[in-house]
Amino acid sequence: MNETAIEVRNLHQSYGDFEAVRGIGFEVARGELYALLGTNGAGKTTTLDVLEGYHPPTKGEVRILGHDPVAERDAVRHRMGIVLQEAGFYKDLTVGETVAAWRRWTRDALETREALGKVGLEHREKVRVGQLSGGERRRLDLALAVLGRPEVLFLDEPTTGLDPEARRNVWELIRGMLADGVTVLLTTHYLDEAEQLAQRLAIMHQGRIVTEGVLADVLASRGTRITFRLPGFAGSDLPYAPGLARRSVVVNGDAFTVETDEPQEDLRLLLDWAHGRRLELGGLEVRRPTLEEVFLDVAQTEGVAA
């Protein structure tokens, strides 16, 4: 059996003259959750559209469970479940009627009650879809996506707009699917979501993947941060020789951020220096960067480069 569930090679996708995805590649193993991160317009939805078989790629190649999702649609379509970023329902049908209608063209579908139970919507079975809250509609999206016991699940911003409790419920559902061996490709712009769920992730920016790997590696690609407040001093006053590649100093008012690959050495220098001058480093902290900082860095460097 093929161990790779999703393969993307040199994918380009254009809308007219505009290239929304500019040559990306990644692989997702069976049973793994892979997260695509990126700000709005990064190209996440466009990438998913191609993987889901809505359009053939402008250039490059994609494979789902070893098949071309457009040319071999019949071989894979019923093995994937899709939560679109934005898709409508028939508002005048009830929740139960909607699931029942979808079951009629879904092979080996879950029972209606079972599907609703998975997403905690059993008690809303008789309610018209138009009357559901945003969070409930998102759960109905999920119920339809898992109806056919998919092997690969595509989730495009599944928790955007949900309250914290609803988000945690969706995460539980996703973990349950992973435990059953389902492969999940998730897009999000919530970094904590990726930290919670993803084994591996990629950060997309303007149609390209700028960082990719397991979470720890992505974070390790950036240095440890030493932050503190010190009024009346400039960056050049610190005991650091200038021009060192392993270290950078950013000063914002009295807030200093030292990013370094050798935190122990740099911290010792800093403390000795402050001790000798009887200076108080306010709010001193030493920590690994958060995904959020990596993300902002990426957006910033790329933004400056563009």
Add this chain to the structure above:
Amino acid sequence: MSWLSMVWAQTRLNQTVLLRMRGMAFSVLLLPLFLAFSFTSGPQAEIAIDGVPGSVFAAVGAIAVVFPFSYMTIATSIVVRREERIYKRLRGTALPTSAIFAGDVLHATLIGAAQALVILAYTMVAADVPLPANIPLLLVAFVLGAAVFAALAIGTAGFIPNYEVAQIVALPVLLLSMFGSGMVIPLHVLPEELQRPAELLPLTPIVSMLRTAFLGRDFSQDAAPQVGLFEAFQVSAASLGIALVWIGLSMWSTRKYFRWDPRRA
């Protein structure tokens, strides 16, 4: 899961959805019947129009009016589902796109067929319309009419941006069909320069086939001679040709302009 059962699932879903939308259900289900009854209850039943007895003239018109309505049903439902991204959701399931199209068309055609049967039964009982002379031709004409207007709806949906415009577009389609097809007023009453174009409108050939099917006579000739069962098909060849051209044009336009996704601003 066979293709046919998926088509049937789509058809049933369309029907449930239509019945839930009361305003839409009213205009789709009842308006054509009202129009049909108003045609057939006029005082003209005794006089012949273009050699067609008034009652039959009216009955044919009443049946033909269901086609522009099914245009409206199909075109609006395509536009609404595209703009609300229901199509995007449906296309993400195991349903093939052909089953989505077929379910939409079958839905509208079943409604039209039920309406035509009601109208036929009513006119036979209330307006002394005779049993149609050529039932096979009547069926062919009905199916062809349904096909032409379904194709037109799918072929024009790509140009219609939203629900409101779909409703507006349906109106000229209905008016042209009523007044340009010889259904309500005979074509020779129209100004000279409009007669030829009117003959080429999509509903005109259907109306003339329906008349031939009812009366077993060829109205393209002055004396409107009687024609046999097979001869009636032969004399309808030109009508068939015009209808097929409309289907062909619509399919071309569908290939070129149909879209499943809303257009982005």
